[in-house]
Amino acid sequence: MGTRKEKFAAEKAIFYQHIQSEGLRRTNQRDLILETFLSIEGHLTSEDLYGLVHKQDDSIGLTTVYRTLKVLTEAGLASEVRFGDGKTYYEHLYDHEHHDHMICTACGRVIEFVSPEIEALQDEMADKFGFRPTHHSLRMWGLCSDCHERADEVPSAPPGAQPRVRVRTAIH
Numbered sequence: 001m002g003t004r005k006e007k008f009a010a011e012k013a014i015f016y017q018h019i020q021s022e023g024l025r026r027t028n029q030r031d032l033i034l035e036t037f038l039s040i041e042g043h044l045t046s047e048d049l050y051g052l053v054h055k056q057d058d059s060i061g062l063t064t065v066y067r068t069l070k071v072l073t074e075a076g077l078a079s080e081v082r083f084g085d086g087k088t089y090y091e092h093l094y095d096h097e098h099h100d101h102m103i104c105t106a107c108g109r110v111i112e113f114v115s116p117e118i119e120a121l122q123d124e125m126a127d128k129f130g131f132r133p134t135h136h137s138l139r140m141w142g143l144c145s146d147c148h149e150r151a152d153e154v155p156s157a158p159p160g161a162q163p164r165v166r167v168r169t170a171i172h
Contacts, residue, residue, distance in 0.1 A: 008038050011077055011094050018075035029053075029060050033068040043081060043089040043110055043167070083110060084141065085165040100138035106147035108168040141165065 015034055016026060024030075036052050037044075050065040069090055072078035079093040083103045100118065102111040118138065126133050 043091050045087050083167045085167050102140045104144035105141050108166045109144045
């Protein structure tokens with residue numbers, strides 16, 4: 001996989017090639033947003049990223065962050081994920097193994113996991129129905145191990161109801 005610096009160099013090269021192919025300019029603001037995004041491992045909203053870059057350069061607006069995240073996603077460097085709280089989160093995509101998510105409805109913890117068995121079952125089901133998947137996302141809601149221990153204190157949603165979620169992001 002290479003060192004962190006080498007990986008970021010590859011991601012930066014992909015980003016710069018993509019913006020050039022789209023006829024966009026390379027700017028100091030885009031560079032700062034890119035650098036900041038790459039430095040965070042975890043899930044963050046555009047508002048989280050805006051807060052981080054705005055501390056370093058208060059001329060950067062939220063719209064610039066939104067647009068740059070869109071470009072990062074189009075370039076295959078970022079992925080949009082939704083956890084059921086009405087927000088869009090972004091995470092690294094390039095050179096990261098596919099994973100799924102478990103979301104704690106009590107504390108907002110997001111647990112990433114990899115399951116070859118689930119992947120194989122999804123492929124089997126797609127084959128069975130002649131379906132050709134282009135991408136997928138598996139999300140499970142429930143209680144993490146810490147909150148499960150205090151399950152008597154944690155209210156549960158009625159069957160069939162959407163879970164109430166407050167996700168903890170990479171930015172605290």
